[in-house]
Amino acid sequence: KTVREVVEEAVSVIKDAQARLDQVYAEYAEPDADFDKLAAEQAKLESILQASDGHNLERQLEVAADALRLPAWDAKVSVLSGGEKRRVALCRLLLSAPDMLLLDEPTNHLDADSVAWLEHFLHDFPGTVVAITHDRYFLDNVAGWILELDRGAGIPYEGNYSGWLEAKSDRLAQESKQQTAHEKAMKDELEWVRKGAKARQSKSKARLQRFEEMQSQEFQKRSETNEIYIPAGPRLGDKVIEFKNVTKGYGDRVLIDNLSFSMPKGAIVGVIGGNGAGKSTLFRMLMGKEQPDSGSIEVGETVQLACVDQSRDDLDGSKSVFQAVSDG
Incomplete structure (x- = not known):
């Protein structure tokens, strides 16, 4: 398929409605035309086109193709690079106008102007957008919520990346205090457990149970990125x-x-x-x-x-x- 054929898959309903509307106009001229039936169908088709600004479809296609720097319309998708295919797929997705967009690294392979256009598009998009991205500037400009996946838990935050970063710093500082307190309690309990039975006295069973619970508690430590050692090359x-x-x-x-x-x-x-x-x-x-x-x-x-x-x-x-x- 060509680039245009792939992109137009997103607007097939609109194109079909426009093609059928042209047929309806032509059928009005037929001798045995059912004007009431044709008028009802015409109204339905024009409603579809009006809801999606279908009368300006060609302009929508050209604007999106230009903004995302798509290859020529007649270029074969099979010979495109990985980045070019990604931009074609993104263009088709955005033009399909779904209720929810799921975007996996949407700014990959986009230049600065294309990213700016995408940010503007998503800002005006009436539906829901969920994006996985490592682009901090994109998150700052677009996101209204941040969902952080950390140590098996999902931590939501309302706001953009900069606000989330400050909140995360405060949360990690609090976690550090809790970790220190937990380690101190474990040390105290371990010292008590190591004492003889006489020193433990009658409450030993309950306290041993408490130690076992603390020992089995999965106090998850934050996994930090280790430094990668890259040896020096030849002079x-x-x-x-x-x-x-x-x-x-x-x-x-x-x-x-x-x-x-x-x-x-x-x-x-x-x-x-x-x-x-x-x-x-x-x-x-x-x-x-x-x-x-x-x-x-x-x-x-x-x-x-x-x-x-x-x-x-x-x-x-x-x-x-x-x-x-x-x-x-």
Whole structure:
């Protein structure tokens, strides 16, 4: 299917209503036309179109496609990248106008302008939205409630991300105090249990039961993220990466035109640009998976490149996590 065919699946009811309405208008001209029946059907169809602003359907499609930077309407979905497919699927979902939207990482593969459009769309969306996201700015701008899943429990908070962060800090401080008190009580009870039977006297049975209850209590500690140790690579020489007059395009579309730069050692560089600007193509050329149309790319002799692309194509789905990480 083409991009347009997939997106139009979301508005099939509207398109069918418009097509049938055109037929109804034509049937009025037939000699044996049942005007009462046609008028009733016309009213029903126009009600459907009016409720969904169906008369402006083409404009709705174009605005959504432009905002989400969709590929060309006639592009085949089967040849699109993972990010492009995700944007097409998101566009179809939003245009379907359901009562509830369930969005899993909706801002992935969206540039800044597309995220801004999505935030505005969701702000005006009349239904319910539930989104899983690691985008803190998106949560701050869109969310009215935060549901945190932590240690097997769901903790709701009314407000945006910034407010939730402050409330969470206070909650963790309170948990720390409770943990300290719990550990002190356990220590006191353990000292009593270790005393001889004579010292425990007659109330030993009840107190032993209390200790056993405290010992079995699952006082869950918050799991913190451990630091990941990344060993230093070989010492870099003066030349790391150099682009000299690099040009790259596909067909009539030029993505990179006469690009030249030299990357110093130890640099941290962020590559920004709209969807389809050529960011992934730049990486593929760096990795030697694609060649420039003209110009040259030079990588220093001691440079060892490693890449994680957005599609994760280098991961073997048959391997376990350990095997994939250990390259086993």
